[in-house]
Amino acid sequence: MTMSLLRVENLRTYFDTRSGVMKAVDGVDLDVREGKTLGVVGESGSGKSVTALSIMRLIERPGRILPGSHIYFEGKDLAAVSERELEAVRGNRISMVFQEPMTSLNPVHTVGNQIIEGIRLHRRTSARQARERAIELLELVGIPSPERRVDAFPHQMSGGMRQRVMIAMALACEPKLLIADEPTTALDVTIQAQILELLRQLRDRLAMAVILITHDLGVVAEMCDDVAVMYAGEVVERGSVDAIFRSPQHPYTEALLRSIPLLGMTQDEPLNVIPGVVPSALHWPGGCRFAARCSYAFQHCHRQPPALVATRSGFAACWLRGNATERSQRGAATDA
């Protein structure tokens, strides 16, 4: 059994907007095992990015992480530590790679200087040593002629190369956990595959854990050990990829799996799209949030929210799955 590296419990992140309180993340539990990859999947707006940003405590006003949220990592609750303590973790023990490298890289500095800045923020090294380490990192992420590329500016590189630079920056301090939020969405399909392959190699070589946020269950199948399925600000199912792909217990997971394009399908064959839309984070429905789109829903589903309880594939929040536990006991159920 692999040890837990990160445990998120009852994470709630709300945004106070003019129209009301957006309950973007509303009681999320996650578990990331040491050296393993957790895929976080779900439709747009389900709260994946807000969850990732909350783990790093990068939520800015009007957003707030609510009391009672816990982010346990290396013996600390990151939801409760001081900003100063957090700075020692961020970019050092936990790093993040975002979707669009051009918005994260500074256009007026060379990529080398940006990597060096990251290294020197957390490590006492001379400028020369840091530059050598930057070249080493560029080589590690597969950038050709790193001695020359270290002095290049972001706009002189292709999208794929820039994403490699972002990964190099994230790895500068050999983090125990890398959070990658849709790291390949902005890239061409062939480059996407290369970046995912690079992430997989680096995870094994550096023995780090990865949280991979994606829309794409095909990517989860290839890359991840565990998966958490998010819907409307909650995790509705989680467990090992093998078990959940073989035997999904939540109707939403089932529907997502049915919507994966299969090899050999022609472009004009319709995919199984899930009818209906995700409800608004301003007004989550009172019962199961998926009930309005669920073909199995019965009356009770619309009234009472189901708890996340143990199933044969992991944990699922569905009244069809022997869900006798009330929501107030959710914590106990997820710890079981």
Ligand SMILES: Nc1ncnc2c1ncn2[C@@H]1O[C@H](COP(=O)(O)OP(=O)(O)OP(=O)(O)O)[C@@H](O)[C@H]1O
């Ligand atoms: N700064 C903000 N102010 C108000 N609401 C926000 C803010 N950031 C996110 N939200 C809301 O939080 C909800 C969750 O957003 P989030 O970006 O986490 O979804 P996601 O699952 O990552 O979607 P996508 O796959 O499109 O990135 C959305 O309803 C979004 O509108």
